[in-house]
Each structure stands twice: as structure tokens, then as C-alpha cells.
Amino acid sequence: MIRALxxxxxxxLLAEIPEPPxxxxxxxxxxxxxxxxxxxxxxxxxxxxxxxxxxxxxxGLAGEPISIVSGLALGIDSIAHRAALRHGLHTLxxxxxxxxxxxxxxxxxxxLADEIVASGGGLMSEYDDLMPSGVWAFPRxxxxxxxxxxxxxxxxxxxKSGTLITSRLATEYNREVGAVPGPHHSPTSEGPxxxxxxxxxxxxxxxxxxxxxxxxxxxxxxxxxxxxxxTAEEKLFIKLLENSCPRDELIRKxxxxxxxxxxxxxxxxxxxxxxxxxxxxxxTF
Numbered sequence: 379m380i381r382a383l384x385x386x387x388x389x390x391l392l393a394e395i396p397e398p399p400x401x402x403x404x405x406x407x408x409x410x411x412x413x414x415x416x417x418x419x420x421x422x423x424x425x426x427x428x429x430x431x432x433x434x435x436x437x438g439l440a441g442e443p444i445s446i447v448s449g450l451a452l453g454i455d456s457i458a459h460r461a462a463l464r465h466g467l468h469t470l471x472x473x474x475x476x477x478x479x480x481x482x483x484x485x486x487x488x489x490l491a492d493e494i495v496a497s498g499g500g501l502m503s504e505y506d507d508l509m510p511s512g513v514w515a516f517p518r519x520x521x522x523x524x525x526x527x528x529x530x531x532x533x534x535x536x537x538k539s540g541t542l543i544t545s546r547l548a549t550e551y552n553r554e555v556g557a558v559p560g561p562h563h564s565p566t567s568e569g570p571x572x573x574x575x576x577x578x579x580x581x582x583x584x585x586x587x588x589x590x591x592x593x594x595x596x597x598x599x600x601x602x603x604x605x606x607x608x609t610a611e612e613k614l615f616i617k618l619l620e621n622s623c624p625r626d627e628l629i630r631k632x633x634x635x636x637x638x639x640x641x642x643x644x645x646x647x648x649x650x651x652x653x654x655x656x657x658x659x660x661x662t663f
Contacts, residue, residue, distance in 0.1 A: 380405045380477050380507055389415065395525035395551050399504035405477055406500030409445035409468055414591040417447045417523045417548070419541045420454025420533035421566045427641040428534035428566060429457055431558055431648060435533075436461035438584030444591065445470055447527050449519060450487050450501075454533050459494060469499040474519040475511035477501050483511035520544040529554035529590045531581060535569030542569050545578070556581040556590045558648070561640035582648045605651075611642050619652065622660035 383402040389409075392398050409415060418436075420428060432454055436446060446462040448455040450471040462469035471494055475483040482488050491501055504522060505515065517540075524530055524547035532555070535541040545555050556579040560567030574580050581587060585595040605616060611634065618631050629639040643659065646652045653662050 380501075383502075389526035391415075391528070391551075391553075392522070392526045395521065397521070398525070399522060401504060403477055403503050403505070403507055404500060406495040407468070407498050408500055409470060410443070413443045413445045413468065414529075414593065415445050415447050415470075415527040416587065416591060417527040417530040417544060418454065418458040418533065419448065419520075419523070419530065419535075419544045420458075421535050421539065421541065422451060422453035422455075423566070424453045424457070424534050425560075425564060425566060425641075427560060427564075427644065428454060430645065431560075432457045432533050433461045434648070435531075435558070435581070435584060435587060436467065437465050439467060439587065440465040442467075442588065442593065444468075444587075444593075447472065447523055449473060449516075449523060450482070450484075450491065452484060452487075456487060456490060458533075459490060459499075463493060463497050463499070469494055469497075470502060471499070472502050472519055472523055473511070474515040475503065476505045476507040476509040477503050478507040481508055481510045516540060517543055521547050524548040524553060525551050527553065528592070529556060529587075531555075531587065531590070532557045532570050532573060532578070534558075534560060534564075534566035536565050537568040537572060539569050542573070545573055554579065554590050556586065558582075559644060561637060561644055563637055563640065583650055608651075609642075611638070612646055615639075615642060615646060616651065616661065619659065619661045622658045624657055625654065625659050628659055 383404045445468040447470045448458045450473040459469050475481050479488045520543045524544050530548040548555050557570035557573040558581050
């Protein structure tokens, strides 16, 4: 049942932003007391790399006192919500529309909205229940996401993407911002790489996210099990890295196309199995 949140139920950080919402309509279950709120935003037109990174990072947060907040949009938003549900994390969706299923945006995600509520998550909007979405609605929605969350994480975004509005607002509100690096040739890497150059935290794994949220890191050295769980292409690079070597030479030895090889190397770095220092790639174990 959709209801009005009482003022004392509002996320406490929202009180700190300019133009806090005059009302918040809500359905489902609020984040548990003491949870850190992490906004995850990214490209609607995501790559296989973006999907894998998003799912892997959220899987690594299972069991942590973290709620995943996103915008119910196509692409990374919905991937984040579904990954949170799959791994038992509380998730909160903030669409750019009212919460009635006849207007919820995008319409194709009405079943996802139902699943979020049924699984113990929540839906939130400052708009009246029957308010349809509009271009004007999304920047205003983004200010709520950025304002209520302790940190915002960007996974894939083009340089002029609307996704970057959320990260800019988070910075203006003095919130933490993190970004996941991607293959250097990909247009959807331009946004995260720009944010990292401007001072956003580089996010490689769940421990980087825990640190971003002010929680204790739980670093563990890679194990043999990690290696056995790798794909054939990832194992190929681990085998080629018996001795460290420059990235270009490593890609040449793999005989894979540059785009695929760069994406695999980025994933291995996020998994903590390789690192690049002084122009050379090496194993970390």
C-alpha cells in the first residue's frame, strides 16, 4: 500500500540538501536502522562488462548493513536492484514518476517494482501517485538519490550522460562518490574515468565500497578457489602473467581482440588478482 512518509521517517541526510522534498510517497519497507545507503547509477545502454561488474560488486556486499538505492531505470539501475534482491540486500527504488503501477517509469519495470516490495524492499517518490514521468522529473529524482545516500557509485556512463548529474549532486552535498574503471576504448568508460581524474574514489571490489561507506574493509588474499572460478580467457591471462609484462605485450600474447582483452584485464584487476604498476601488469598472488 502506498502511503505518505511521516517527517520523522524521512532519510535523515535529506534534511541537509537544498530544496528537500515537500512530500515522500512510499510503499514497502524502509531501510533498516543503521544501514548505509549506497546509490548505484549507470548507463542505460550498458555493456556485458558493466553488467558483470555491477552484479559482482553487489554480490560481494551480501550480509553487509547496506541498502542499495537506484532509480528503477533500464540498464545498470535495474541490474543493481535485481542483484540486491538475489543476494538478500535491502533495495530501494526511486522512479522518476509516481508509484502507481499505471504510471511507474519505465512501464516494463512494474513487475520489478512489485518484486522489490514483496522481497522486503521499498519504492519512494516525491511525486503524487498518478504523476507520469517527464524529462524534468529525472534531475529532481536524482537530487533525492544523491542527497539521501551516504555514497554514490557510478558504473558505466558516457561523458555527457544524465547519470553524472547524480554524482555531481552527491559532490555538492558533500557525499562520497566512487567510480568503477572500464576498458579505455569504451564510450561508457569516459564518465567514470573523468570522475576518477576529478577525485572520485576508484572502486575495484567490495572492500573499496565498504571503505567508501565508512565501513571496515575485509580484505582477503586471493585463493586457489578464486582461480578455479575464472573463465577460460581470465585463466589465460593468469597463465601469461608468470612474469609481469607491459599491457600491450600481454594483449598481443593473448591473441584476443583489444576490446575483449582490455575488458578481461579490468575484471581481473577488480577481482584483485592483477595490478598494473610502472607500465607493467603483474599478478598479486
